[in-house]
Amino acid sequence: MNQENVTLILGAGIGGLTTAIRLAAAGHRVIVLEKNEVVGGKMGEWRVGGFRWDTGPSVITMRHVLEDLFAAAGRGLRDYLTLLPVEPLTRYFFAQGGTLDASLDLATMQAQIAGVAPADSEGYARYLAYAADIHRVTGPVFIYGPPPGWRQFLQVPPWDWLKADGLRTMSQAIAGHVQSPEIRQLLGRFATYAGASPYLAPATLNVIAHVELAGGVWYPQGGIYAIASALARLAAELGVEIRCGCAVKRILTKGRTVQGVELADGEQISAGVVVSNIDVATTMQTLLPATGYQPPAANSCSGFIMLLGVEGQDARLAHHNIFFSEDYEAEFDAIFARGEPPVDPTIYVAITAKTDETDAPAGHENWFVLVNAPSLDSHFDWEKERYRYRDLV
Structure with missing residues (x-):
């Protein structure tokens, strides 16, 4: 099929749908190719027996990013999604005893901290200011702008690079602000949002804490998957063609110029532009001709999940x-270090029925239980050991 004036987007995950919306709003003809039968990528859901669970992301922050996206398409977010504020942001249970309800309100949060670690109340406020500085420095370059090049780096004053705090670990930076093991754990856990360890990750990732603790947490009415549905609806309204059940075998190239794609069934689609929202390693090693690309040697952590x-x-x-x-x-x-699931894991439990009671039958709750685990290429045999580990959790 010859469509050289079309832009092909591979993958109908959130990144793919967002790209499709922005390109279509700018006047481009866009086709999205998705191998699965539904859109959403990692953002999925599971329904059975009157229960509904989100199977991908469970915490939504940075509401303004969604608002900006819909505004770019000449639409209002509220016409497509209802985002409900979640308070407390998270309820923390400490092994040493005691609980803490994280709050967007600084005074409330400091009072909560004072109940667990009185000496860290002021240190927490200093930590928030520190994390906000990282966001101010890194946001325009790494978060909200296009992939940075040397010109973007040169626009950042040298003293601001120091505030990005990339030369020590998250845990070291946190320890410089708060002293109690409880509050250090609370702030260190944000490393896991990037699949990292707070004892190995650069302190720059403390920016994640700023996004949540200073910006709030939201829950879309109807579930996290409602975001994917809303984006697909908006894309369709803008004329984007979304083809599900359409796996891409390879990206066609001529020299250093993209020509289109070949589908798993042999069909070829010509295109002037191809945007891949598929995993970088898969794109470079499987879809493109030999590039010599080697993925990073160290993998992020994975997760063991129970619904x-x-x-x-x-x-x-x-x-x-x-x-x-x-x-x-x-x-x-x-x-x-050892590639083994911990014998004493930190456990995350999300219960969306606390905010939207329609997610579970009356008198019931839907628990999404997650513990951090080593990547699947570790030597641990999950097929053999998963039920034993389930019982441990």
Whole structure:
């Protein structure tokens, strides 16, 4: 099929749909090719017996990014999505005893911290200011702009690079602001949003804490997957053609110029532009001709997940809950150094029925349970050991 004036986007995940919307709004003809039968990529859902679970991301931050996207298409976010604020942001349970309800309000959060670690109340405020500085410096270059080149780097004053804090670890930076193991765990856990360990990741990733603790957490009415549905609807309204069940075998090139794609069924589609929203390693090693690309030697951590339909409702739990392990450093050492699931894991429990009661039958709750785990290429045999580990969790 000859369509040289078309832009092909590979993958209908959130990145692919967002790209399609922005290009279509700018006047481009866009076709999205998705191998699965539904859009959304990692943003999925599972329904059974009156229960509904989100199977991908569970925490939504940075509402303004969605608002900007819809505005770029001449639409209003509220006409497509209802985003409900989640408060507390997360309820934390510490192995040493005690709980803490994280709050967007600084005074409320400091009062919560004072109940667990009185000496860290002011240190937390200093940490937030520090994380906000990282966001101010890195946001325009790494978060909101196009992939940076040397020109973008040169526009950042040298003293601002120091504030990005890339020469020490997250845990080292956190320890410079708060002293209690409980609050250090609370702030260190944001490394896992990037699949990293706070004891190995650069302190720059403390920016993640700023995004959540200073910007808030949101829940889309109807579930996280409602975001994917809303984006697909907007894309269709803008004339984007979304083809599901359409796997791409390879990207066609001539020299250093893209020509289009070949589908798994042999069909070839010509295009002047191809945008891949597929994993970088897959794109470089499988879809493109030999590039010599080698993926990073170290993988991020993975996750062990259970979807539980629970009889009864537990008033002690909030929408987002974290049960910390007793030895946080040993937990990450097991995952990253030994490639083993920790014997005393930190456990995350999301219960969306706390915010949207339609996600579970009356008198029940839908528990999404996640613990950090080593990447699948570790020597641990999940096929053999998963039920034993399930019982441990």
